[in-house]
Amino acid sequence: MIVAFALLMAGWSLIAGSQPKQYGRVFHGGHLSGPLRKAIRGVGVALLLAALAVMARSDSAAFAVLSWVCLLSVSAMLVALILAWLPRWVSARRPQADSVTGRRQRT
């Protein structure tokens, strides 16, 4: 179940990251090319389906599908909540990271 949950979180994160709106929010106007966006989205969907396969190995078919659908919703909500505060965390850490690497001084 933990493995399935991790796969779902990773899958949704990739799907969210492939959306220009979310990518731009986290990486401050960053841009992904079309093919890369599609590839990331494809990997995300594959991870969501892989979670179902993992759950089907440890539970009966009915329980596996029901748990997967419920966990699909809960993990997507968690990704949405993380994304809500991620831009702020990234912004808060950026100057510090820049000062560590010395990038700010060079510019």
Add this chain to the structure above:
Amino acid sequence: MNWLHTWSGVVLGSLLFAIFWMGTLSVFDKEIDRWMMPATRLAMPAAFSYETMRPAYLAGVAAKAPAVLLLVPNERNPVVTALWRNADGSFTQRLFDPSTGAELPDQGTLAASRFIYPFHYTLNLKMFGVGYWIVGLCGMMMMALCVSGVVIHRKIFADFFTFRPERKVGRATLDLHNVAGVLGLPFHVVISLSGLVILFAIYFPSSIWAVYGKDARLFGREAYGSYARPPAKQAADLISFDAIVARAKASWGQGEPNYLYVFNPGDATVYVQANRASEDVVGNISAVAYIDGVSGDLLAASKPEKPAAVVQRFIAGLHFIQFRHWTLRWLYFGLGLAGCVLIATGLLFWVESRRERHRRLGRSGAGIVEAVTVASVTGILIATCCYMISNRVLPLGVTVLGLDRIAIEIIVFHLAWLATLLHAWVAGRKAWAGQCMVVAVLAASAVLLNALTTGDHLLKAVAHRHSWPVAGIDAMLLLTAVVAALVARRLAGERPPERAAREARA
């Protein structure tokens, strides 16, 4: 669609919130029962003998009950429960220890199984079955709200994960409403549909009437199988419960019973209806066996169900969650809370987007809806906490003005709820912060009172496996207290929109 979504949401939102809130609590109804009935915080014996249920049966015989329903104890409900209807139509419930069969003291409460759970599907309005119809209407409208919500959502995929808490209250509320609604859509639709499917005989009786006329009993006999015989008026002893269960299990294969219904107790024609528990399957299966209570012979057994009944049972099982699956139970709880967030944010968005305009025009609509929304959201949380606190404060057997403990707890719940409505009406927008702080104080007090009155404080409850339900409820109450306090602090620090607008103009 926009009009339908807005107005059905505003009109039925408060009722829907109450139904979702009580349904969400009902996911852990047995655990709340343990919290509110300290004498039932028992460990299941390693090897349970069904013969331990005999004292419970004999209590029904002594009361001259025409039939005694005996609920088989399990991990979540480790007590033998005996229920019967008295000659005056009232019900009696008695509890027994699953290890010794000894009767437990009357706990004087309806707890969750008999108050919170029935509230979920009847609002506890039993007269003429009006509660069923109101809840059915709300369930149908919830599905209409889900469909219309998807239709009116302009950027459903682009905004799939969009929640911007840093934006203005109205925008952030709408984001949260969309996230809770879109990402939880499968759950919201299935839970509303399955709620209606469970009570199909009430909401869609025309098909039954078409085939069976008005004889609903005939439908019940054919659909679920049943057996009945009149008493012989001759005394006889019931054979061993273990033998009865063994005979029943032989008829339905694997699986333990969840209840034994003894008809004509103490009579020579005594017979037992045994029903297989649905712990290991999603569907709410119906496998029933009727055993002769004197000879031990199989009198009747349910036949394999037809496809339509199998589908109905599966959909009903999705809603009832009688299966033993803790991950799914917690997921249902989380998604139930998401449903509460969805409904509350929908109401809040309506209020936020109209408050200023209604104030300017001297209209009272937004004010009324806000007061009702506060009472339905934070108000029902306060009422639930008061219900639990009264359970820990009132001594067993207490009566006040002729009212017993059960009645007092229910009155406390409803009076507290009414008080939150009055407070919301008087305090206006400030009621949110005030009531959130009250929720925080009450939830923390409930945990403290449980520790003081039972000695089962959180650390002690965590240390013993059979007390984990109590530890879980305490932990959830503490989490509620922390979240409510944080929300109250955030709301108290916010400037009212009209003041913010004035400052911006200045």
